[in-house]
Amino acid sequence: MLVPRRFLLCLCVLVLVGVPAWTAQEKELTPEQIAQNRASFKVVWETIRDKHWDPQPGGLNWDDIRAEFEPKVEKAKTQREFRQILGAMLDRLDQSHFGIVPAEVYDVIDVPDEAKEPKDSKEPKSRRRRGGQGQSGLDLRVVDSEALVTRVDEGSPAAKAGIKTGWVLEAVDGTEVAPVIRKIMDLETVVHHREFTLMRSLMQRLSGDVGDTLKLRFRDGSDQPQEVELQLGEPRGTMAIFGNLPPMLVRCDVKTLSDRIGYVHLSSFFDPPRVMPVIAQAVRDHHDATGFILDLRGNPGGIGFMAVGVGGWFVKERNLRLGHMVTRDSRLNFVLNPQPQPFLGPLAVLVDGASASTSEILAGGLQDLKRARVFGTRTMGAALPSMFVRLPNGDGFQYAFANYISAGGKPLEVHGVQPDEEVRPDRKALLEGRDQVVDAAIEWIKAQK
Amino acid sequence: MFRPQRLILLAALLALLGSSRGVKAQDLPSAESILDRYVEVTGGKEAYLKLKNRVIQGRMEMPAAGINGPFTMRQEGRKMRMTMELPGSGRVGRFAEGKRAGEVNTTPGARLFEGEEKTLTLIQANIHAEVDWRESFPKVKCVGTKTVNGKECYEVEMETADGIKMTRFFDRKDGLLVAERMRYKGQMGEMEVETLHDNYKKFDGISMPTVMNMKMMGQEFTMKIDRVEHNVKLAADAFDLPAELK
Numbered sequence: 001m002l003v004p005r006r007f008l009l010c011l012c013v014l015v016l017v018g019v020p021a022w023t024a025q026e027k028e029l030t031p032e033q034i035a036q037n038r039a040s041f042k043v044v045w046e047t048i049r050d051k052h053w054d055p056q057p058g059g060l061n062w063d064d065i066r067a068e069f070e071p072k073v074e075k076a077k078t079q080r081e082f083r084q085i086l087g088a089m090l091d092r093l094d095q096s097h098f099g100i101v102p103a104e105v106y107d108v109i110d111v112p113d114e115a116k117e118p119k120d121s122k123e124p125k126s127r128r129r130r131g132g133q134g135q136s137g138l139d140l141r142v143v144d145s146e147a148l149v150t151r152v153d154e155g156s157p158a159a160k161a162g163i164k165t166g167w168v169l170e171a172v173d174g175t176e177v178a179p180v181i182r183k184i185m186d187l188e189t190v191v192h193h194r195e196f197t198l199m200r201s202l203m204q205r206l207s208g209d210v211g212d213t214l215k216l217r218f219r220d221g222s223d224q225p226q227e228v229e230l231q232l233g234e235p236r237g238t239m240a241i242f243g244n245l246p247p248m249l250v251r252c253d254v255k256t257l258s259d260r261i262g263y264v265h266l267s268s269f270f271d272p273p274r275v276m277p278v279i280a281q282a283v284r285d286h287h288d289a290t291g292f293i294l295d296l297r298g299n300p301g302g303i304g305f306m307a308v309g310v311g312g313w314f315v316k317e318r319n320l321r322l323g324h325m326v327t328r329d330s331r332l333n334f335v336l337n338p339q340p341q342p343f344l345g346p347l348a349v350l351v352d353g354a355s356a357s358t359s360e361i362l363a364g365g366l367q368d369l370k371r372a373r374v375f376g377t378r379t380m381g382a383a384l385p386s387m388f389v390r391l392p393n394g395d396g397f398q399y400a401f402a403n404y405i406s407a408g409g410k411p412l413e414v415h416g417v418q419p420d421e422e423v424r425p426d427r428k429a430l431l432e433g434r435d436q437v438v439d440a441a442i443e444w445i446k447a448q449k
Numbered sequence: 450m451f452r453p454q455r456l457i458l459l460a461a462l463l464a465l466l467g468s469s470r471g472v473k474a475q476d477l478p479s480a481e482s483i484l485d486r487y488v489e490v491t492g493g494k495e496a497y498l499k500l501k502n503r504v505i506q507g508r509m510e511m512p513a514a515g516i517n518g519p520f521t522m523r524q525e526g527r528k529m530r531m532t533m534e535l536p537g538s539g540r541v542g543r544f545a546e547g548k549r550a551g552e553v554n555t556t557p558g559a560r561l562f563e564g565e566e567k568t569l570t571l572i573q574a575n576i577h578a579e580v581d582w583r584e585s586f587p588k589v590k591c592v593g594t595k596t597v598n599g600k601e602c603y604e605v606e607m608e609t610a611d612g613i614k615m616t617r618f619f620d621r622k623d624g625l626l627v628a629e630r631m632r633y634k635g636q637m638g639e640m641e642v643e644t645l646h647d648n649y650k651k652f653d654g655i656s657m658p659t660v661m662n663m664k665m666m667g668q669e670f671t672m673k674i675d676r677v678e679h680n681v682k683l684a685a686d687a688f689d690l691p692a693e694l695k
Contacts, residue, residue, distance in 0.1 A: 050667070051667045240537055241536065241537050242516070242536070242537030242538060243511070243514040243515040243516040243537065244514055244515035270537070271537065272538060272539045272555045272556045273537075273538075273539040273540070273555055276539070276555055276556065276558075303538065303556060305556045305557045306556055308556070308557040308558070309554075309555075309556045309557045309558050312557065312558040319636070324638065327666050327667055328667065329640070329641055329666075329667075330638065330639065330640035330641065330666050331638045331639065332637050332638045332640065332666065333636070333637050333638045334637075335636050335637060337557055337558040337559060337560040339558050339559065339693075340559075340693065387513070387514055387668070388514060388515070389513040389514060389515075390513075390515065401666070401667050401668075402666075
């Protein structure tokens with residue numbers, strides 16, 4: 001499983017915003033919880049000691065790390081404190097794909113909200129329910145410190161409300177967005193994670209249950225304020241569940257662009273039983289297309305081997321490798337299996353700073369193999385194969401067990417995928433209804449004729 | 450020596466292998482006698498040769514990751530078809546029919562096996578693989594004894610005609626296969642593959658392990674067999690290669 005920690009954390013935040021303070025995170029730990037946390041710390045520490053691909057994880061003396069953090073665990077008074085200590089220990093690795101998923105995330109998923117809400121909750125409904133499945137149909141990116149609408153789904157609540165690409169989101173339910181952006185930009189020290197964190201933070205504010213109403217204030221194309229009341233709609237796509245990973249909503253949109261160019265946008269690499277046939281059909285339907293665009297912008301990753309499956313539809317040579325992952329005692333190649341009647345014409349892959357993990361493996365590998373030209377902005381640089389396990393205290397624990405090296409010989413972790421053509425969203429173009437990244441890919445495909 | 454798990458995950462378990470025990474080389478039985486004994490203690494050649502086909506149903510579990518799903522495996526002569534469903538991941542299908550073997554997997558796609566993967570799959574597809582060990586492994590040697598999973602075992606090195614090596618550990622007392630270890634080389638690369646075999650049960654006169662705990666790339670898997678049927682009526686096309694592999 002390849003989902004970067006940043007995404008995991010945002011997901012947790014997203015879900016936990018819907019679980020107010022009564023979740024008992026602040027309650028003093030019981031003796032039973034202390035014992036469970038002690039056992040959980042042991043599992044986390046030993047897992048990294050035994051399964052990290054580097055016998056000296058992160059270049060650290062892992063015994064020293066235990067000596068430093070174990071006494072802190074013993075002193076933790078609340079669940080939040082305990083998780084902060086574990087988080088601080090994992091931060092020492094300075095690597096993606098290590099994180100803790102609070103048990104409440106699983107509880108929220110497993111139990112209907114109504115069953116968990118205390119009768120005396122004073123939280124407004126919209127605030128309590130943040131993190132639900134309701135969707136606005138908007139996609140946002142921060143450009144020049146402003147929250148730009150970069151996509152409005154056809155027929156979505158946002159489209160029905162008249163919201164246009166290029167508008168600037170200024171406030172949600174009366175809360176100004178600009179200070180949030182400033183705060184993240186100040187706090188987020190890892191520059192290549194910034195775009196991802198900003199995007200997720202904004203999208204979180206637009207989340208809620210189906211039927212929830214959001215009051216949004218935008219600045220339109222004429223820089224005039226526009227107040228919009230938007231009711232969240234049914235989610236598009238399907239909810240994918242895989243092992244201990246929290247459920248993920250997956251969308252795979254297929255269309256034909258001008259000049260007979262096939263286009264697939266994949267929101268995450270999950271639900272292969274549903275997604276892989278859709279991609280196969282998209283390739284068959286565009287077998288004679290002049291080009292093909294794989295849009296992985298905002299895609300945080302998922303099941304790593306889906307990169308192999310998707311890539312197999314765009315090559316004819318056997319035994320091509322996107323890259324390989326390295327564990328302590330093995331090396332596993334990500335080998336492409338050419339599928340029947342693959343698309344062999346010009347292939348463009350679109351990425352941005354919110355494309356991570358499996359997206360990077362696919363984009364970086366196809367780029368290294370010179371099979372695709374990559375457009376957009378540099379990816380997140382978080383591409384470590386990982387596992388999710390449940391800890392004795394009920395929390396989830398994500399750990400990377402391998403490093404990943406792309407076909408070109410470089411690790412993707414931290415470095416990410418550098419596009420062949422760097423194209424950033426631009427407000428003027430968006431207001432004109434254009435997607436500059438798609439436009440650049442189309443121009444390149446047309447030039448290949 | 451039925452090992453459906455290898456057809457699925459090619460995983461195994463070394464962690465429980467103990468230290469070498471001092472038995473002099475001249476005191477060791479021959480590998481041939483150990484392998485023949487295994488056939489005898491699990492039912493005997495005659496019982497094996499009565500088997501024309503086999504259907505196995507069970508589950509693959511990866512408890513730490515919360516992943517599990519059912520599998521079904523059919524064998525007839527030297528043909529095999531195995532399917533496994535993993536919720537959220539899709540279907541894995543493995544096939545062998547005489548000279549060809551391959552996989553159709555929802556996630557990475559379809560492919561025909563080559564090299565070591567092909568050789569081992571074809572060996573394991575043979576419903577009489579236990580009896581036909583001389584054909585599959587022309588070179589065998591008992592190299593010592595070891596404590597494996599708490600049992601005193603003979604350590605038998607085996608090699609196929611094309612040089613694929615593996616080591617099997619047989620219980621000195623009851624002759625049953627306890628563990629298997631090999632460095633597997635496939636399309637995806639090389640990895641240590643180790644399996645512990647346990648909980649032998651008898652089906653139509655043949656004993657086979659119904660729990661196999663495996664370890665691969667630091668991850669642990671368990672295969673559990675729930676049901677085994679022999680000499681059942683199978684559809685005429687039960688072993689046809691899927692269209693993706695033709």
